[in-house]
Amino acid sequence: MHGDICDRELIDRLLAEHQPRAIVHFAAESHVDRSIHGPGDFIRTNVNGTFTLLEAARGHWMGLDAEAKAAFRFHHVSTDEVYGSLGPTDPAFSETKTYEPNSPYSASKAASDHLVRAWHHTYGLPVTTSNCSNNYGPYHFPEKLIPLMIANALAGKPLPVYGDGQQIRDWLYVTDHCSAIRAILQAGKPGEVYNVGGWNEKPNIEIVHTLCALLDELKPDAAGSYSRLITYVTDRPGHDRRYAIDARKIERELGWRPAETFETGIRKTVEWYLANQDWVAHVQSGAYRDWLDKNYAGRS
Numbered sequence: 001m002h003g004d005i006c007d008r009e010l011i012d013r014l015l016a017e018h019q020p021r022a023i024v025h026f027a028a029e030s031h032v033d034r035s036i037h038g039p040g041d042f043i044r045t046n047v048n049g050t051f052t053l054l055e056a057a058r059g060h061w062m063g064l065d066a067e068a069k070a071a072f073r074f075h076h077v078s079t080d081e082v083y084g085s086l087g088p089t090d091p092a093f094s095e096t097k098t099y100e101p102n103s104p105y106s107a108s109k110a111a112s113d114h115l116v117r118a119w120h121h122t123y124g125l126p127v128t129t130s131n132c133s134n135n136y137g138p139y140h141f142p143e144k145l146i147p148l149m150i151a152n153a154l155a156g157k158p159l160p161v162y163g164d165g166q167q168i169r170d171w172l173y174v175t176d177h178c179s180a181i182r183a184i185l186q187a188g189k190p191g192e193v194y195n196v197g198g199w200n201e202k203p204n205i206e207i208v209h210t211l212c213a214l215l216d217e218l219k220p221d222a223a224g225s226y227s228r229l230i231t232y233v234t235d236r237p238g239h240d241r242r243y244a245i246d247a248r249k250i251e252r253e254l255g256w257r258p259a260e261t262f263e264t265g266i267r268k269t270v271e272w273y274l275a276n277q278d279w280v281a282h283v284q285s286g287a288y289r290d291w292l293d294k295n296y297a298g299r300s
């Protein structure tokens, strides 16, 4: 069902019809650059949408018998960005790190995390939350760093690196994120937060060079290495310098570990994009081109 999480009537109807044992709340506006150009959508979907979903879930949950009520879960998928930005030698984010969101996106996700927490403490709704690092892999929308760089390289377009390219992100292959959520649904404790990460801190420029090297190997371009397309552009305002996740709690308590290394995951990702260029072409619709104009035309 393609619907709007702010549409309470629709959600009530779906819950009544499907009687789910769990709700996994992935629905969010997620792109920092878009949140800078248009924060209103982020407040609406991430804050009001989460509120609507929590209220609908609470209504559904209250109608369950005691056994189903105890087994029910509302899992909230969140981000490491709520914790703010780290200095080069700061310890990685643990679950007790203070919230210091810096972008409209991360502030809206922080607000939603607080709502989820409050619905547990106030109403007893059996919630769990995961705060995950940057994902990558198949079907990643080409507005984000990795799929954008692959799509631009294959089109012979510039590879726009913001600022000095030394910003660090902690990358996790998407199916490892899914297995972490599965582990939390199976054995996570209601009210608990789990940080999920791949122990893969990398500066952006290194990611872009890795992508160029893989493309040079898998789809060589007669014009030379794709790295010739790397172009440094004006930085993102308020750009967080470093994110890093301390994933020891989920490893210790739930026995979760990522299955992919960065090397295996990034190779699978490039191979997937090469084999699925139809999908990329399909999502590069008119609205996508408008976005590229808005986000990149103003950068020197």
Ligand code: TYD
Residues within 6 Å of the ligand: 031, 032, 033, 134, 143, 144, 145, 146, 148, 160, 161, 162, 163, 165, 167, 168, 169, 204, 236
């Ligand atoms: P992004 O995929 O937008 O994720 P997030 O901002 O949530 O971490 O960006 C990842 C990093 O890549 C981030 O530091 C911004 C940088 N970046 C670029 O340098 N150029 C780009 O064109 C994009 C989209 C991102």
